[in-house]
Amino acid sequence: MEQIGDLVMFVQAAQQLSFSVAARQLGLSPSSVSRAVQRLEERLKARLFNRSTRSIALTEDGSVFYDYCRQILSDLEEAELVLSQSRSHPRGTLRIGLTVALGRLYITPALPHFTAQYPDLNLDITLGDRRADLIEEGIDAVVRVGHTPDSRLVIRPLAIARFFVCATPAYLARHGEPQTLADLQHHNCLNLVLPQTGRVRDWVFQHKGQELHLAVDGNFRCDHAEALLEAALAHAGLIQLYNFLVNPAIIRGELKPVLESYTVPGFPISVLYPHKRHLSAKVHVFVEFMTELMEGLKRDRIVE
Numbered sequence: 292m293e294q295i296g297d298l299v300m301f302v303q304a305a306q307q308l309s310f311s312v313a314a315r316q317l318g319l320s321p322s323s324v325s326r327a328v329q330r331l332e333e334r335l336k337a338r339l340f341n342r343s344t345r346s347i348a349l350t351e352d353g354s355v356f357y358d359y360c361r362q363i364l365s366d367l368e369e370a371e372l373v374l375s376q377s378r379s380h381p382r383g384t385l386r387i388g389l390t391v392a393l394g395r396l397y398i399t400p401a402l403p404h405f406t407a408q409y410p411d412l413n414l415d416i417t418l419g420d421r422r423a424d425l426i427e428e429g430i431d432a433v434v435r436v437g438h439t440p441d442s443r444l445v446i447r448p449l450a451i452a453r454f455f456v457c458a459t460p461a462y463l464a465r466h467g468e469p470q471t472l473a474d475l476q477h478h479n480c481l482n483l484v485l486p487q488t489g490r491v492r493d494w495v496f497q498h499k500g501q502e503l504h505l506a507v508d509g510n511f512r513c514d515h516a517e518a519l520l521e522a523a524l525a526h527a528g529l530i531q532l533y534n535f536l537v538n539p540a541i542i543r544g545e546l547k548p549v550l551e552s553y554t555v556p557g558f559p560i561s562v563l564y565p566h567k568r569h570l571s572a573k574v575h576v577f578v579e580f581m582t583e584l585m586e587g588l589k590r591d592r593i594v595e
Contacts (some may be wrong), residue, residue, distance in 0.1 A: 298360045300327040301339065303505040305357045308347055338343060363486070381572040382411040388433035390555075392516045392536055393452075393560070394418050398434065398581075405580050412573055420486055432564040432574050434581060436533065438550065444563045447578055449585040451595040452558030454495055457546040462526045468549050469529070472496060472505060479528030480507035484514040494531045496553040503553075533558075535593050542592065557595060 304324055305323050314321040339353035349357060352422035389398050395418060402414060416432075426443060436452045456469075469475055475494075482491045482503040491512060493504040513519055515589055516532055523530040524545060530537070562581045564574050588594045 297327040297331050298364060299447055300324045301331055302357065302360050302364060304328060304340070304347065305349055305353065305360075308349075310347065322484045348446060375570060380411060381576050383573060384413045384415055385573045385577060386417075386429060386431045387577065388417045388419065388430050390436055391418050391420055392435060392533070393434065394434065395517075397535065397593070398584065401580075401584055405577075408580075409573075409576060412576075422487070426565050431560055431571065432577055434560065434562050436560050437558045439561070439563060441563070444502040445566055446560040446561050446584075447561050448561045449581055450560045450589060452535060452560050452594060453557040454531050454555060455534055455537050455541070455548045456494070456529055456531045456553075457537050457541065457548045458523060458529045459526045459545060462523075462528065463547060463549070465526075468547075470550075472498065472503070472550070474554060475505070475507050475529070477523050478509075479511070480509040481519045481522055481528045481530045482507065482509055482512040483516055483519055483532070484512055486514050495555050496550070497555040498553055534595065535588065538593050560594060 300317065300319070300323070304310055307313045307316070307348065310324045310328075311321045314324045316325070316555060328339060335356070336386065337352040337356075340347040349538060350423055373527075382395055389395075390452075399416065399418075402416075406412060406414060412460060422435075422439070432557050439446065446572050466478060467474075480494070485492050491506070492499050496503045496505065511519070511522055511527055513522075520532060520536055520540070522528070524540060529549070533594055537546055537548075562578055564571075564578075585594060
């Protein structure tokens with residue numbers, strides 16, 4: 292911990308531009324502060340201050356080092372504050388973003404239990420499939436489906452979402468069950484319009500180790516996945532949607548999956564949060580909540 296103490300004394304001296312004033316504010320002797328700076332300079336092999344008989348001034352190296360030290364001490368202070376708080380009593384407002392279908396069907400129904408556990412926590416929830424900028428918009432955490440590389444974010448994979456093509460047994464009895472991708476041209480395929488682009492999403496498959504994106508035709512298109520599901524349940528045609536949307540109906544026998552040999556590897560369901568939020572008690576308990584929720588959905592065969 293001596294190195295931390297040396298950093299504290301260096302930062303105080305840099306802010307006051309005086310060893311004696313820094314020492315007085317820290318309740319130490321000027322020689323203690325001077326020796327701490329000397330130890331740092333020896334360790335770094337760099338001069339941090341230009342010294343005269345009456346004043347000190349940061350060197351160029353000292354100025355760079357000061358910026359890093361100030362951030363380190365700020366992070367340390369935040370860590371101590373968070374760890375001193377009870378994990379069972381997070382407070383304040385937690386701003387979270389949820390993908391629409393997963394959020395509406397599974398996450399928001401479970402949130403009252405979450406808030407009952409943490410009564411001092413208020414939730415500010417946004418449902419949407421837009422890729423929000425967490426840092427710019429001040430969002431604490433989001434739950435997303437798919438690959439979302441972003442070096443500014445911590446990404447915690449929780450489960451796997453997989454696309455399934457399916458239809459009702461009644462539809463398949465009337466129109467036949469597709470055996471190959473080419474057979475899709477003979478079927479009414481219900482298409483999802485991506486809200487982000489306004490374009491119809493291609494259906495995604497894997498064949499001989501390669502991922503294929505196919506444009507399919509049908510008489511029904513919609514920008515809401517649950518509406519497509521309802522249309523399929525009304526025997527309108529084939530759909531390709533994530534497992535968490537169709538698996539309950541598959542389990543009940545209301546839908547039947549087809550073309551399973553062409554199913555692509557899954558897409559991660561993840562909770563993401565900015566690096567600066569990783570010490571936050573409220574984010575910590577939300578990640579724990581999401582982990583437990585997804586484990587339950589795995590047991591119920593809703594996700595993998």
